[in-house]
Amino acid sequence: MPHAQIPSSATVAIPALYLSHGAPLFALDPGTTGPALTRWGACLHASHPELRGVVVMSPHWMARGPAVMTHPAPATWHDFGGFPPPLYQLRYPAPGEPALAGEVIGRLAAAGIAAAGDPQRPLDHGAWVPLMHLLPDASVPVVQVALPAGAGPRAVYAIGSALQGLRSEGVLVVGSGSMTHNLSEFFGGRDAPLPYVGEFSRWIEDAVQRGDTEALLDYRQRAPHAARAHPTEDHFLPIFFALGAAGSDRTVDYLSREVRYGILAMDAFALH
Numbered sequence: 001m002p003h004a005q006i007p008s009s010a011t012v013a014i015p016a017l018y019l020s021h022g023a024p025l026f027a028l029d030p031g032t033t034g035p036a037l038t039r040w041g042a043c044l045h046a047s048h049p050e051l052r053g054v055v056v057m058s059p060h061w062m063a064r065g066p067a068v069m070t071h072p073a074p075a076t077w078h079d080f081g082g083f084p085p086p087l088y089q090l091r092y093p094a095p096g097e098p099a100l101a102g103e104v105i106g107r108l109a110a111a112g113i114a115a116a117g118d119p120q121r122p123l124d125h126g127a128w129v130p131l132m133h134l135l136p137d138a139s140v141p142v143v144q145v146a147l148p149a150g151a152g153p154r155a156v157y158a159i160g161s162a163l164q165g166l167r168s169e170g171v172l173v174v175g176s177g178s179m180t181h182n183l184s185e186f187f188g189g190r191d192a193p194l195p196y197v198g199e200f201s202r203w204i205e206d207a208v209q210r211g212d213t214e215a216l217l218d219y220r221q222r223a224p225h226a227a228r229a230h231p232t233e234d235h236f237l238p239i240f241f242a243l244g245a246a247g248s249d250r251t252v253d254y255l256s257r258e259v260r261y262g263i264l265a266m267d268a269f270a271l272h
Contacts, residue, residue: 013167014048015253016160018242019268020178021058021130022260024080027090033256033266034133040255040270041134044172052170053100053141055163057156057241058126059177059234063146066108066115066159069123070101074142077122092128097141100171104143104163111162118146126176140172147237153217156237160244173245175238179204179265180229186263193259196225201257201265204239208269209252213243246271 019037026034045051060079061067076091101117108115123131127144148155163173180197203223207215217240220226220233230236251272258266 013272014044014051014170014172015270015272016167016173016175016242016245017134017268017270018175018177018239019130019134020256020264020266021126021176022178022264022266024083024087024125024129026260027125027129027132028084028087030133031258031260031266033258033268036255037130037133037268038136041136045135048170050170051140051172053097053143054094054131054135054172054174055100055104055143055145055166056127056131056174056176057145057147057159057238058124059147059238060124060126061121061144061146062149062234063118065148066113067118067121067146068101068104068108068115069096069121069144070098070117070119071096071121072098074144075122076128077124079124090132092123092132092138094123094128094131094135094138094140094142097143100141101143103166104145107165108159108162111158113159113162115145130174130176134174145241147234151237152233153219153237153240156240157213157217157244160241161247162244164245164247167245173242175240175242175245177238178235179267180263181235182228182231182263184231186261191262193262193265196228197259197263197265200225200229201267205254205257205267205269208243211248211250213248216240216243242271
């Protein structure tokens with residue numbers, strides 16, 4: 001899928017990234033989104049050789065308050081059940097980076113957000129599954145940030161905003177969620193996307209392209225089918241982590257608009 005070139009310069013901020021990590025089987029069945037992420041990741045590596053780490057938020061780590069992974073070698077956690085055995089053999093052996101984790105905690109503190117370090121935390125599938133496609137050699141250190149339980153869009157946006165400066169220091173900031181996530185409608189065997197999936201996703205895309213942050217923050221009231229697309233907010237909130245890290249002056253590069261199983265929109269986009 002064609003997309004804009006990533007600017008190359010040590011002084012140019014690395015884009016922030018939002019991606020949908022889909023179902024765990026995304027690790028084995030990449031569809032069109034997996035190759036799109038791989039191409040973008042290869043371009044990122046080539047144009048930003050100073051890339052020194054990934055900071056990612058996934059809805060599969062929810063904590064009572066802000067928390068940051070400080071483990072130097074986080075395990076690959078297969079935090080799901082009932083899938084084919086080959087899925088449980090996969091590993092994503094990227095190192096952690098306690099020093100980068102300390103920078104994240106420090107930047108959050110400077111923004112008035114108290115975050116605790118977690119030295120035991122493994123990588124959940126919301127982090128390692130998409131990273132297998134994005135950065136398949138697993139050589140770039142990964143630090144995961146928890147989604148605080150009970151946080152809303154503005155609180156998550158503030159967490160991302162506090163980390164915006166890391167993008168000018170060789171760090172890729174990633175929000176990993178799902179553009180739509182109503183698993184009660186997952187009946188299997190559906191090919192055509194349900195109409196609401198596209199209507200919600202394209203409303204979000206339009207607001208992102210226009211830079212209408214206020215509309216996005218109020219998506220629950222303004223976006224069509226918001227409650228159906230997200231009966232709970234957890235899988236949508238990481239979009240605000242990426243938007244906050246991107247800041248208000250941004251351009252958008254869409255990488256994927258695929259829909260899986262008729263209900264899971266796999267939208268992914270970079271924010272420059």
